[in-house]
Amino acid sequence: MRDLSPLFATDSVRRFEADAIAVAADEAVLMERAGQAAWRRALELWPSAARLLVVCGAGGNGGDGFVFARLAHESGRQVTVVEHAPRGIHHAAAAAARSRFVDAGGNVEPWRDALPDADLVVDALLGIGLTAEPRNDAAAAISAINAHAAPVLALDVPSGVDARGVPGEAVRAQATIEFLLPKAVLRTGRALECAGRLSCAALEVTGVTPPAPNALLADASGLSRWLRPRRSDTHKGEQGRVACVGGDTGSAGAILLCAEAAARTGAGLVRVHTRDAHHAALLARRPELMATPECEGVDVDWPDAIAIGPGLGQGNWGFAHLHRVLQADIACVLDADAVTIVARHGFTLPTRSVLTPHPGEAARLLGTTTNDVQRDRFGSAAAIADRYRAVVVLKGAGTIVAAAGRVPLVLDAGNPGMATGGMGDVLAGVIAALMGQGMAPFDAACAGALLHSAAGDAAAADGERGLLAADLMPQLRRLANPA
Ligand SMILES: NC(=O)C1=CN([C@@H]2O[C@H](COP(=O)(O)OP(=O)(O)OC[C@H]3O[C@@H](n4cnc5c(N)ncnc54)[C@H](OP(=O)(O)O)[C@@H]3O)[C@@H](O)[C@H]2O)[C@@H](O)CC1
Ligand SMILES: Nc1ncnc2c1ncn2[C@@H]1O[C@H](COP(=O)(O)OP(=O)(O)O)[C@@H](O)[C@H]1O
Numbered sequence: 001m002r003d004l005s006p007l008f009a010t011d012s013v014r015r016f017e018a019d020a021i022a023v024a025a026d027e028a029v030l031m032e033r034a035g036q037a038a039w040r041r042a043l044e045l046w047p048s049a050a051r052l053l054v055v056c057g058a059g060g061n062g063g064d065g066f067v068f069a070r071l072a073h074e075s076g077r078q079v080t081v082v083e084h085a086p087r088g089i090h091h092a093a094a095a096a097a098r099s100r101f102v103d104a105g106g107n108v109e110p111w112r113d114a115l116p117d118a119d120l121v122v123d124a125l126l127g128i129g130l131t132a133e134p135r136n137d138a139a140a141a142i143s144a145i146n147a148h149a150a151p152v153l154a155l156d157v158p159s160g161v162d163a164r165g166v167p168g169e170a171v172r173a174q175a176t177i178e179f180l181l182p183k184a185v186l187r188t189g190r191a192l193e194c195a196g197r198l199s200c201a202a203l204e205v206t207g208v209t210p211p212a213p214n215a216l217l218a219d220a221s222g223l224s225r226w227l228r229p230r231r232s233d234t235h236k237g238e239q240g241r242v243a244c245v246g247g248d249t250g251s252a253g254a255i256l257l258c259a260e261a262a263a264r265t266g267a268g269l270v271r272v273h274t275r276d277a278h279h280a281a282l283l284a285r286r287p288e289l290m291a292t293p294e295c296e297g298v299d300v301d302w303p304d305a306i307a308i309g310p311g312l313g314q315g316n317w318g319f320a321h322l323h324r325v326l327q328a329d330i331a332c333v334l335d336a337d338a339v340t341i342v343a344r345h346g347f348t349l350p351t352r353s354v355l356t357p358h359p360g361e362a363a364r365l366l367g368t369t370t371n372d373v374q375r376d377r378f379g380s381a382a383a384i385a386d387r388y389r390a391v392v393v394l395k396g397a398g399t400i401v402a403a404a405g406r407v408p409l410v411l412d413a414g415n416p417g418m419a420t421g422g423m424g425d426v427l428a429g430v431i432a433a434l435m436g437q438g439m440a441p442f443d444a445a446c447a448g449a450l451l452h453s454a455a456g457d458a459a460a461a462d463g464e465r466g467l468l469a470a471d472l473m474p475q476l477r478r479l480a481n482p483a
């Protein structure tokens with residue numbers, strides 16, 4: 001069983017950096033090592049790049065760029081540094097690194113609205129010192145890097161990413177080499193897209209205790225941490241009775257996908273509460289499911305866990321079902337329309353609740369905009385967990401699972417092929433099935449979100465475009481039984 005990898009917030013990296021400077025090595029030494037590690041990475045990824053363009057800012061990040069430029073120059077490459085430092089360089093180690101590059105015969109040109117030709121662009125404009133949206137001139141330099149035909153290697157972070165995410169213009173790199181510690185912010189949302197292939201250079205810092213992680217990164221290899229083989233003497237009553245509630249007129253598919261996913265994730269029995277008119281189609285596709293006549297309503301005493309929301313609608317029918325479910329003290333997953341109704345009416349949730357909002361639904365839960373949610377995905381997930389006292393799965397690239405008092409999990413799994421109708425319905429069924437099998441809400445949310453994304457990746461082996469939610473079913477079954 002591989003462990004989950006620790007990730008860090010930018011201020012933790014800063015503190016670690018300060019400790020490293022105090023105990024292990026001075027700033028210039030760390031900068032030299034950062035430049036060396038970046039140069040090695042460039043050689044690894046683009047060994048034949050002969051003309052290198054390094055865009056350096058005025059701070060420590062620019063200093064790393066000057067070290068890189070010197071090493072590339074000394075190796076015989078054609079190197080141009082474009083310097084973007086409207087107020088001059090007032091970082092001592094960076095100024096020293098610049099001088100060494102110039103003394104070695106290096107060429108520095110000031111930023112003038114355009115960038116010269118090159119085979120590789122190195123982005124050393126802004127690092128973790130960015131505290132607000134890049135100013136006009138810096139934003140123009142970022143745009144010029146993005147418009148350049150050559151691939152981009154970003155140093156530490158793609159310029160324009162700050163401690164919470166991407167406030168404005170940001171470099172879109174093919175690869176990013178981080179320094180000292182891997183950063184949580186680069187594993188989710190738009191920053192993930194900007195970073196490209198990530199690697200981290202620890203800069204040989206020893207004897208300094210790393211901070212406590214701010215998040216944990218999970219990939220498909222982590223599934224066996226949660227999913228164990230079934231006991232040989234088990235029976236269906238022990239594997240969870242799961243009720244799936246939703247599928248108002250016109251949305252039968254949503255609750256079918258949810259219910260089938262629960263069954264494929266090992267729920268012992270799955271009962272569907274949907275419109276009577278949907279029963280025939282539902283049972284024709286999956287005879288293992290049970291369908292309750294509408295007139296009976298939801299029997300909240302029967303299930304071990306409920307998934308409510310897929311196709312539920314926001315009319316009287318959906319509202320009444322949700323209202324009934326929220327009266328009971330039952331483990332439940334609230335998805336889609338259930339999330340929106342909760343946001344609108346401010347309902348108190350049962351103690352064992354998992355909310356699975358996509359960024360738009362998360363914005364409703366917080367009374368803010370989707371942009372604001374995406375601007376700070378970790379902060380938004382934590383705020384929802386806090387406000388609704390629930391486990392939260394904030395969906396989208398770099399899905400985050402958060403709960404009060406827990407280190408959040410971020411997924412290194414999932415793909416853009418999953419941006420298609422019905423994928424979220426599957427997720428709700430998966431998590432409910434795991435809660436039905438006895439997992440605590442946070443564990444079920446972590447394992448379920450990971451299982452779902454890993455199944456999406458396996459199903460996307462034939463291509464991301466055209467991937468359907470139902471394609472996940474056989475993969476869910478396979479991955480729910482790790483060796
Ligand atoms: N210390 C160490 O041990 C090590 C540090 N390392 C490296 O140092 C990096 C951190 O260096 P840092 O702290 O100097 O910050 P950094 O990211 O270069 O940015 C500062 C510059 O940004 C500018 N700027 C800020 N806001 C802006 C805005 N809104 N819009 C536009 N510009 C803005 C600001 O400009 P100014 O306001 O000064 O004109 C200033 O010049 C770190 O990421 C890593 O790469 C490695 O060498 C490993 C060892
Ligand atoms: N670009 C992406 N990268 C990774 N996962 C994605 C991406 N786009 C969507 N997904 C995943 O697919 C699912 C989509 O859920 P949702 O938006 O609720 O769909 P629906 O409402 O159609 O069922 C979520 O689990 C989400 O994390």
Ligand SMILES: [K+]
Pocket residue numbers: 061123124125126127154155156157158159
């Ligand atoms: K950078």
